Amino acid sequence: MAQQDPALLVVSAHAGDFVWRAGGAIASASMRGERAVVVCLSYGERGESASQWLAGKPLEEIKAVRRGEAEAAAAALGAEIEFLDLGDYPLVESEHALHALVDIYRRVQPTVVLTHPLADPYNGDHPAAARMALQARVLAQAIGVVGLDGRAPSVEEIIGAPPVFFFEPHQPEQCDFKPNVLLDITTAFDRKRAAMECLPAQKHMWSYYTDLAVRRGVQVKRNAGPNLGLAHDMRGEAYMRYLPEVTTELH
Amino acid sequence: MAQQDPALLVVSAHAGDFVWRAGGAIASASMRGERAVVVCLSYGERGESASQWLAGKPLEEIKAVRRGEAEAAAAALGAEIEFLDLGDYPLVESEHALHALVDIYRRVQPTVVLTHPLADPYNGDHPAAARMALQARVLAQAIGVVGLDGRAPSVEEIIGAPPVFFFEPHQPEQCDFKPNVLLDITTAFDRKRAAMECLPAQKHMWSYYTDLAVRRGVQVKRNAGPNLGLAHDMRGEAYMRYLPEVTTELH
């Protein structure tokens, strides 16, 4: 595997998930000049587009609307975005989808991966997306696993072992989401808010997730070590690191 | 609270625990030029000195022997060491011990704290030490909590919220020890080995904990992200972070 530049890969079940849950991390990465790539496995066309259905719009139009919103939000965050259009409600796991993700892992060579947590009693698509993101990450490490085109990868194409973080679900306690990483997104929050405002159908969520950023910001401050010298008015996002952190220094 | 230099505080139930379990982290800190302070709550005089008892030595002599060994090991690691002489088997929790620890926290102003995990079916002193280390850390943050001398602290004396890591117990799975931090101690390992050799009565442990460092080193390599460029022959120590990590960047 080649030495890689930093790259953030975000695997999102539906078109809007990455904004509410990981917009701060994405904007932080792009503000540091790093690459960030969002993959939406579906448009959320059936399960998260109620207002469009109530307006009587046809399926393809709904998908186009959701795609446009997600592209605008990604742009506001400074991220690239791709869509696999696998369908939602239910999002069905398949070998085809897995290999499509393997190809993306190998193309992006992520140094950090974000996805949904593995449990969500309110939405089965989220854990399905997470299972595929995790499984594809392991497959992409193996030189014997071919891509969608049936070609074996070169040594440069296989990936290393990038850390995985689960972003926060809507009802964290019911999803066994116990954050072990609190990310300070204070300086990135304006971009996150701008990205949220690209999703007009969910306007009621803007203040909800702004409040959540304040709440997690309070926890950033309370959990910080003595030397961080943090300001009072922080914004935060919560994550669960899935695999052990590797470090040369405890901090 | 004042801005502090890095300082590592290690709370150890018995005289030898810090060597086997956290010697690499301690040596790493001192090799970086940072302060490291070990607090032994007891000498392990009853529960971990079988060969001395079999040799018929009196209690005070056993304590003196264990103290001398621990001082030599701390010196080999580049750490300061203190002894609270609270007795072992059982190590009994008390308000006095708690306030003695509060005073140490305030004096050392640790930026990182290491102690035992909270469960150990083979040794009740270890969780007792951990409970006191954790409780004293919270008390030391409060300006209303007085020290052993009854004096209220100044604003400079209260501590922040230093991160806590549990070091590895002898039978990790039975202690619900699921490492979430793997520390690379490759360059510090020689000092750890030297410290182990300061404990001649437990010579059979030298190879056991050298093997463990190799085992955890293999895991360091397997869990490292793509850009670490690690050598093949790593040494490691495993830790459990107790509270959420606060960070400005996921990595």
Add this chain to the structure above:
Amino acid sequence: MAQQDPALLVVSAHAGDFVWRAGGAIASASMRGERAVVVCLSYGERGESASQWLAGKPLEEIKAVRRGEAEAAAAALGAEIEFLDLGDYPLVESEHALHALVDIYRRVQPTVVLTHPLADPYNGDHPAAARMALQARVLAQAIGVVGLDGRAPSVEEIIGAPPVFFFEPHQPEQCDFKPNVLLDITTAFDRKRAAMECLPAQKHMWSYYTDLAVRRGVQVKRNAGPNLGLAHDMRGEAYMRYLPEVTTELH
């Protein structure tokens, strides 16, 4: 969604499960004049009909026998019953089955849902049934999810968020079944017993589940608050509420 009358929906992997595990809840509902609908995903023709196979009966006859017994038991409990005939041992999850269940949810408009718990090392069909029951419940809430006939639902057809309860498995502790609801079925027990007696091939279970009702009845009494004024000779059933209870009063 329209304001609905109370309706109980029971999703059962095999033909007999609903009797032993939820007969008291079903009879209680029908005795209150409420609608109760049982859906059997299979007849239990392969995995729970050993005596029929030993007697050399053909598959279709076994299914007919099990169906007849289940219809009689449902009648004894005052419930409607439907069969999806998905096959058992193994009961295979599919999108078709999921959408069939979505249609039932929308037709029944349940205010309470009962199904198996999510773990059972002795019978994989039970968790499979539970997973489908839970997933269909979420899909049936979404206006963008079409039914088996490909038709989008009207606003009246989509369902709300009915509470889900897992009924008791045969070996509760091995299935991580920790009851958080104890249902008093004292007055309904006679009907449950009558339903059990509709299943002659499992005569040895009659006393087993009668004893269990006594055992859970003792726990009803022990966990009741001071004002219930319960009689001595109670009968009970144990349940696990899957999602948070919503209430205007703690009690």
Add this chain to the structure above:
Amino acid sequence: MAQQDPALLVVSAHAGDFVWRAGGAIASASMRGERAVVVCLSYGERGESASQWLAGKPLEEIKAVRRGEAEAAAAALGAEIEFLDLGDYPLVESEHALHALVDIYRRVQPTVVLTHPLADPYNGDHPAAARMALQARVLAQAIGVVGLDGRAPSVEEIIGAPPVFFFEPHQPEQCDFKPNVLLDITTAFDRKRAAMECLPAQKHMWSYYTDLAVRRGVQVKRNAGPNLGLAHDMRGEAYMRYLPEVTTELH
């Protein structure tokens, strides 16, 4: 045990805890005309009165200030309040404190009990209060357990088995707080807000806990069954039921 009127007993480690965490439940009870009694085990004089210590006030004055605030907040909620003055940071468990609580249980004859959850890595006084509240509840049920005055209780004085609910800690996920009851406090919220405003030293918490009530209100709505017909703008509090619910009807 005698048939009792509804009575809510709240066991709180420090003087202010009951306001932020359970103010809605308390106000709801009093608005229904029910008795509510708050017991503060300490004033929070050392651990939760930083601004007073910084102002150089003596210990007894700090306690008096906290007491006054808590009395005003209880009045705003319509509750009685008592103080055991056991000291905080640390709150030490003792047989004396236990028997004092037994006497209160027998005097109040609670039909519902509220207290802290059993884990809190940020504050050891909270689990200590919970352990005492739970243990005293069991002791108060036993006719052989005497009160502080050494007198054995009459049959009327021993209590039944009132349900226990843990109220929400400051960082719920870190305290293994997984809510299984969401309480609608929409109509009681104004009183809760008024009680919060009785605590001027923690003015920054007013908006924090108002936001939390909105957040839990959103969850009330999302988890409500189809027949609740809830308004859009709900306020909520989250609880964990500690022991199984006993009921005659699943809902």
Add this chain to the structure above:
Amino acid sequence: MAQQDPALLVVSAHAGDFVWRAGGAIASASMRGERAVVVCLSYGERGESASQWLAGKPLEEIKAVRRGEAEAAAAALGAEIEFLDLGDYPLVESEHALHALVDIYRRVQPTVVLTHPLADPYNGDHPAAARMALQARVLAQAIGVVGLDGRAPSVEEIIGAPPVFFFEPHQPEQCDFKPNVLLDITTAFDRKRAAMECLPAQKHMWSYYTDLAVRRGVQVKRNAGPNLGLAHDMRGEAYMRYLPEVTTELH
């Protein structure tokens, strides 16, 4: 440590616990000609003697009655019995009690230890007894730990590492009791029943625990491997092994 004959040590919080929960294991041991020793930490005089208190009996008489019953039950099981008279409700942990238990461990040299599980929301004395039984077992292994008389043990007096089993609590699921050992007590059940009948004040428990033995007997049969050739009418008791089993053969 000397090679020892089989010896069963049962540490019971109250006078009657060992009968209901472990009577089958005790009778099995004595029927094999092995030594069995029961230690009752208290008589259960306050918490488990309601009928005596209602009859107005004085404390010392209640203790004597409970002692007599327990002695009769132990005799029926073929066991020795000792009483530490530590008091109940609450049973308070102390260093004195711990060392009294250390002396018993060293005197009995148990090859198997039975006690309560570590959680019981209905009775805090049970976990307290378990904690002391476990801690004393570790202390008794250490040659540096002296007995109640202050004398250091000889090498022959220190004990090995006998396996520990938790016996079944009254409401197993609420106590996180997940059995991993099912003991066939079919041939010993008559003696267990006889011992139960030595406890006339709890006559309602006789049938309850007879039913439980049938229930656990059904599970013995269902979980047995193919070669056990078990009869139909089994009796069982459930246990949780606390530490790993050591074996030379998987079976």
Add this chain to the structure above:
Amino acid sequence: MAQQDPALLVVSAHAGDFVWRAGGAIASASMRGERAVVVCLSYGERGESASQWLAGKPLEEIKAVRRGEAEAAAAALGAEIEFLDLGDYPLVESEHALHALVDIYRRVQPTVVLTHPLADPYNGDHPAAARMALQARVLAQAIGVVGLDGRAPSVEEIIGAPPVFFFEPHQPEQCDFKPNVLLDITTAFDRKRAAMECLPAQKHMWSYYTDLAVRRGVQVKRNAGPNLGLAHDMRGEAYMRYLPEVTTELH
């Protein structure tokens, strides 16, 4: 079901897994004169054959090489071996594979079953193998479940309820692997080592798994009861028993 001779069945995801993880148990069985049968679901041709892929070998040749190595290792352990060639990375669960396993269970009539644990974040094939092994074990017990050839089994062909043990994964703590059985493989270790040496491509694993055997051997000794009289230099393997042990004697 007929009374059967002892037979060990090992279900392994890839060709080499059974050697590293269960070689000691297999060799122990064959040294006792018992039958041992290994089933490899795949050859590990894609995910665990990196050196072959780097050498540019074609897929079929890689499979042949892995098969040859596994046959040699099985022979060194005294075991039979079969290959289902289901493909790896990912190993896909299917009804066909399930019924192939059912046929093997019925042919082998195992008295003990070994397989992977149910969680492994580093390798999804391992849990997939375990799920199929467990599900097939239940199906093979049912007289109504036909084999691959569509024929219903005779009464002699259906199996009993053999105990299942999970063998140790590469990073046990991350796989929630908490051993509850420590197997003494001291006398069988030479055969295990010989089998390891049949896998030349993984030469670096030889010392790793030899060290692990020493480490588990130390735990065998520390957890053994007082009467085992174990030697100092033990070798061990760790297992998790999946279902309750059934026994007539606690030990």
